[in-house]
Amino acid sequence: MKYAKSEAKDFARSNMHGIWAAALNPFHADGSFNEEGLRSNIRHWVDELEIRGLFIAGKQGEFFSMSMEERARNMTIAVEECGARAGTIMSISDQNVSNVVELGLHAQACGADYVVVHAPVLSFCHDRDEVLYNYYKYLCDRLDIGVAMWSHPDSGYLMEPEQCARIAELPNIVAIKYSVPREMYVRLSHMVGDLIQVSTSLEDDWLDNIEELGWRLYLCSSPPYQLQTRNDKRMHEYTELAFAGRFEEARVVRDSLEPVRQAIRSTKPGGKPTAHGKYWQELLGQVGGFVRHPMLELTEDEKRRTREAFEGCGLTL
Template sequence: MNGIMTALLTPFHDDGTLNEKGLREVVRHNIDEMQVNGLYVGGSTGESFLMDEGNRKDLLEIVKDEAGNDVTLIAQIGSLNIEEAVRLGNKAKELGYDALSAITPYYYKFSFQEIKAYYQRITEETEHPMIVYSIPALTGTQITIKDYGELLSLPNVIGVKYSDTNLSKLAKLKELYPDKVFFGGADDMLLQLIVSGADGAIGSTYSIIGKEANELFESLQKSDLENARNLQKQMNKVISILEEVGVYQSTKHVLKQLGVDAGYMKFPFREITEDEKKQVDKIVGILTLNK
């Protein structure tokens, strides 16, 4: 389990309901056009924390039905409600997802032992491979190297979605746990993450620059650092525009310009303005130029 995986967007209708047609289009675009190695379903990019359990199960079902066995599928099932997380995990396992992932418990300042108990319960009750989802910028939870070691020693915990920018910690973790899988989560640092030991990456922007990310990853496997640097520069031109306006909204807009029904955002996210759309349209020009 490695390579480039898209943190999948979730298309909604303007009333907030799931847009199944659009979701299927987004899945196929990522597999057929971006040629990513896998899909990370129901994460932050997918707005899953704004969805109820029923919608999250529907999301898992539709993606699996459309993707089949074409790529690796990882289901992000984390929730502050542990029973919901377990139910979602068992649903994903039943559907045939390759692995589960769960965000570290957030909002409350949980102790590490509480966080560990959370993962232990999910893995024990689902008995399915688990990838810890660490994103300290959003959860406020910093995990030490020692703590990671305890999590990685739990049965069925196979790795980490490392959405952090501490490269020295990542390098040390890979050195200590070479048999575990580590996915980088900062798209603008893909090159640095892979060089530091990441086995691949899971990113929001790969819905539109997945091909470039794949080529960068492959270049590093061939020790072609010059090409990898050039690709990262190209990617960062796109990423900087996305970040300026709003990554999720902007990526959905670009996909629509490319003929993919990426739908609307889920409330309380806003839609981007007409002026912002014009700014984001520069990305379409960059992508066309790079073809």
């Protein structure tokens, strides 16, 4: 590891910033993991798109369909390819806490920068405060690596800002990916200050959050490599303008991407977000590949409509 447990917060404060993307995992037609495809994508994302960090083996990466061995391998590949050029945050989320700890120990051993753990599904549990605090404390007691919380609707509830602020006091809690309504993450940002990094994955709000909340971290989803090409890095451009305080210029660049956003939104089938994201990658020249069950593939007609929207969205290849 690059820091001691007691230094986790300071290390993240100094190093966890800029645009971080959540990696989709490419699979072959037979369902096997396309390792070389992932390596190729990572080199493109880091070297050509200038993405500062990668979120590995998360929901975008279909971790729920992967074995423990595959998830560990996924982490190792990302560390090898990112090297010193980009950071890594590994999703070690699982309902089985022993699996969470095992994956966390592997992340430490293979050289990851941080891990992220989403709030567990808590069946029949309505008073969650102590349950959630003790869940994250249990993990922090057993791991030295910096840990990010992650709250999203898939858990069946949203962690309240007050709950998150309490957990943020634990020594190696460094961030939260907070997939909640804006009012909630604004409130948490004011509550924790610079104790931890607060972020959300909605690219539409990224610029506003830099300007209004002083955010320095986009953590993280697929827009950083779906809205950009090696010759058209407008998300990177408007982010750097915003970091420099040039917000009017940044808004012009951000708003110019609206046709791209609309092309993605208007063609993404509600039941096939992962397959759509992978096909969009292929249109960009990246390695998309196949999805695993229970996710569904696009039909030929869905591909045609997506391709037509892509061709008219204005991205420069």
